[in-house]
Amino acid sequence: MLKNILIFFLLTSTILYGRLDLDFSVHKLGNGKGNTLLIIGGIQGDEPGGFTAASLIATKYKITNGNVWVVPNLAFESIIKRSRGVYGDLNRKFANLKKSDPDYETIQRIKKLIINDEVDVIVNLHDGSGFYRKKYVNKMKNPNRWGQCSIIDQEKMDGVKFGNLQEISEKVVENVNKYSINKEYNYLVNNTKTGEGNQEMAKTLTWYAVKNNKPAFGNEASKSFRTHTRAFYHLLAVEGFMKYLDIEFERDFKLTPRQVRAEINNDVKVAMNEKIVLDVVGSRNWINYLPLQKGSKVKASSTNPLTAVVSNGKNYRIHYGNRRMSYIAPQYFDYDTSIKSFDFMVDGQKKTVDFGSHVNVYNNFMVEPKKGYRVNVIGFSKRNIKNESGIKVTKRDVVKRFSVDKKGTTYRVEVYKEKENKFAGMVLVKFQDRKTYASSSIPSSIKNN
Numbered sequence: 001m002l003k004n005i006l007i008f009f010l011l012t013s014t015i016l017y018g019r020l021d022l023d024f025s026v027h028k029l030g031n032g033k034g035n036t037l038l039i040i041g042g043i044q045g046d047e048p049g050g051f052t053a054a055s056l057i058a059t060k061y062k063i064t065n066g067n068v069w070v071v072p073n074l075a076f077e078s079i080i081k082r083s084r085g086v087y088g089d090l091n092r093k094f095a096n097l098k099k100s101d102p103d104y105e106t107i108q109r110i111k112k113l114i115i116n117d118e119v120d121v122i123v124n125l126h127d128g129s130g131f132y133r134k135k136y137v138n139k140m141k142n143p144n145r146w147g148q149c150s151i152i153d154q155e156k157m158d159g160v161k162f163g164n165l166q167e168i169s170e171k172v173v174e175n176v177n178k179y180s181i182n183k184e185y186n187y188l189v190n191n192t193k194t195g196e197g198n199q200e201m202a203k204t205l206t207w208y209a210v211k212n213n214k215p216a217f218g219n220e221a222s223k224s225f226r227t228h229t230r231a232f233y234h235l236l237a238v239e240g241f242m243k244y245l246d247i248e249f250e251r252d253f254k255l256t257p258r259q260v261r262a263e264i265n266n267d268v269k270v271a272m273n274e275k276i277v278l279d280v281v282g283s284r285n286w287i288n289y290l291p292l293q294k295g296s297k298v299k300a301s302s303t304n305p306l307t308a309v310v311s312n313g314k315n316y317r318i319h320y321g322n323r324r325m326s327y328i329a330p331q332y333f334d335y336d337t338s339i340k341s342f343d344f345m346v347d348g349q350k351k352t353v354d355f356g357s358h359v360n361v362y363n364n365f366m367v368e369p370k371k372g373y374r375v376n377v378i379g380f381s382k383r384n385i386k387n388e389s390g391i392k393v394t395k396r397d398v399v400k401r402f403s404v405d406k407k408g409t410t411y412r413v414e415v416y417k418e419k420e421n422k423f424a425g426m427v428l429v430k431f432q433d434r435k436t437y438a439s440s441s442i443p444s445s446i447k448n449n
Helices: 048-060 076-080 104-114 165-178 205-211 227-244 257-264 434-438
Strands: 027-030 036-040 061-065 067-071 121-128 149-152 188-191 216-222 248-251 269-272 276-279 286-293 300-302 307-311 316-320 323-333 341-346 349-354 358-361 364-367 373-377 410-417 422-431
Touching: 027 048, 027 061, 036 048, 036 104, 036 227, 048 061, 048 067, 048 121, 048 216, 048 227, 048 257, 061 067, 067 104, 076 307, 104 205, 121 205, 121 227, 149 165, 165 188, 165 216, 165 227, 205 216, 216 227, 227 248, 227 257, 269 307, 276 286, 276 422, 286 422, 300 307, 341 358, 341 422, 358 364
Parallel strands: 036 067, 036 121, 121 216, 149 188, 286 323, 358 422
Antiparallel strands: 027 067, 061 248, 149 216, 269 276, 269 300, 307 316, 316 323, 341 349, 341 364, 373 410, 410 422
């Protein structure tokens, strides 16, 4: 079921009485042996570099030795609503918090994870203004700016494994600066000396961790950069931490800002009710008459932990991090669950295709007739034809404005149980040019050796 698109489901999302029921997710990578690094992104919903980098680690990295735990979406509702904190700044709630605070349960959950015996080091990913510099250079480069620095609360923690905070931070900064795109953007270590009276920092996640004998670091990428460049710097820092902790990893892309941008937008899909799968990036602003289940809330799942489907009462919105990607205008049907796939002829070859799958086509496709079922190719129309199975369809035969993507390449093929008019499932057909259709990508892994 959906095996060739959705390898794992990361979240479900619904609307409950006007408030998003979006809890943060935890992704545990590794072999259970060696050191464990806990990475946290999205503590503030208006800092996309941090939570985007965390989601890339959760979905694009393979940990071959050691362990990496990732929370990419800590303040998920704030991320979806593009807010620093819908119920206040989450990173100022670790000292004192009333049970009546809407974020109380979130704080309790993340605290429990931080002090877990298996966790050795914590890094909290942020986006900060300007460029931190120890001496005043100009209004964007001075000691009061937060961008481009590795933050520690104090120099060291006596008697604690990995308590040499200054030394570790310096090693991380060294790794970042080795690959920095410009020396003007180089990192520095920023010791906030929290225990010496810094009242604001005393409310934060990292100080809570340090007080509980857990080495913790903040990592700040500059808000002067676009999201993918911020994520690039975060990934450099995280890889520096992993190397110091002897955590070995692989990734199937070159770590450059350009490639990071490509990975952010690559293979992000959302499934609804396990029958419908849509590409999130590049989708049309509006997708009309999508067949959703009558009398039931939408169950949404995704290949990316920053993706959610939420209702505004009548329609649905697909979100990806801070971005609103598509509006869904539904048409409601009862669902048929008796079949999970359908037979296609694709460029002359017969294929059995699972509902929720994509099919790549060069010349044409045809949906094979099945007794008792009706096929509707959205965007295709032929006079006096109500069942479009058994008809060869080319790209010229479908109207571009009915595609689900802005490029006009991908179209919905919907199957209904004819007698009861129940929705059985959907397949997306994507027309490709010869080069794309014939190519096969075999990426090479990059190891930290």
